[in-house]
Amino acid sequence: MTQAELTRLNLGRSLDSLMNLDPRGYGVSAILYDESRRLAGGPLAMRTAGLLLKGLKAGDTVYFITGFVLRPYNKQETDGPAGAAALARTLVKTCGVKPVFVVPGEAVSAMERFAAIMDYDAAIVEFTRDASAASAQAERVVSLARREDAFPSFCVAVEAAGANKLGVYHNALGFDVTPLEAKSDVLFRLLQSEGVPTLAIGDLGNECGMGTLGDHLRRFIPRAAEGSCACGCGGGLAAATAADTVVSATVSNWGAWGIASALAYLTRRPDALYSPGLEEKVLTAANECGLIDMDGEAVPAVDGMNLTKLKAVITLMNECVISALELEETCRPWFEKTIALGYFDSPGGMPGR
Secondary structure (H helix, E strand, O other), X not given: OOHHHHHHHHHHHHHHHHHOOOOOOOOXXXXXXXXXXXXXXXXXXXXXXXXXXXXXXXXXXXXXXXXXEEOOOOEEEOOOHHHHHHHHHHHHHHHOOEEEEEEOHHHHHHHHHHHHHHOOOOEEEEOOOOHHHHHHHHHHHHHHHHHOOOOEEEEEXXXXXXXXXXXXXXXXXXXXXXXHOOOOHHHHHHHHHOOOOEEEEEOOOOEOOEHHHHHHHHHHOOOOOOOOOOOOOOOOOOOXXXXXXXXXXXXXXXXXXXXXXXXXXXOOOHHHOOOHHHHHHHHHHHHHOOOEOOOOOOOOOEOOEOHHHHHHHHHHHHHHHHHHHHOOOOOHHHHHHHHHOOHHHOOOOHHHO
């Protein structure tokens, strides 16, 4: 094992730990993370960043599907769009990609503001909530992308509503929110069938792409098992659509930050890190555009996490990356001794956990 490999492993573990901090202590993030990590065979954020860097080049188009409208408020939540915008910013800086955001109508103005705040150009597609029109719109989007030589090289879903196997969309309490949600998972599946690599970031299992964890969700996540949702459809809240790669986090935005941090490290671009200052500007704009926290309030919070917590997570992620880059030479003798003792090469040791 080399110093670079050991740094990627342990910095990756630190980023994963930060994006899966559990201030509420209710354990869902741990349930999701353990299975996601098992499937990935290594730290999620670092592995995913590596896949993105391998699969993308300057000028490539990346689709970001995001958006979850909350019942009973009929408004877009802050989780999802803000994280997608942050990850897009880092991919623009590190890879030179062209972002396309696919969102419900309630998120369009916010996405425009986010891109302006983060200083990049992006296309925004409002996707239908009419199930009977979703396939036709998805086909139009793909056809237009081909005609304009902008067919996506990657599709990323961040806290996007995902239907269960019966076509029913659920909120976290297991209630039917089908009429409220954009049917953008239809586009996700179409792109996947066209060979586009897919990534899903979620924090419960009712999000587009999280069907990769299907059996695990139905066994351990509340209201995910068949017959256990609150709406009576019998299908449970677990999303059916399965992504190629899954990243779980306590808050979906945090998963996007973790990947962005890993990208900044791998490309040695600390300027590509997201920042607490940007987060405050983004959430202020989000509230001005009608986005709400999980309890229905237009406040600078995400999934009940206030700005103090959000800034702290971002700061710790940034400091981990900056330390790994700035102390590379200073810490080289320590790495040499640690590597020589072989702990990280041992069968069943940390690399596989």
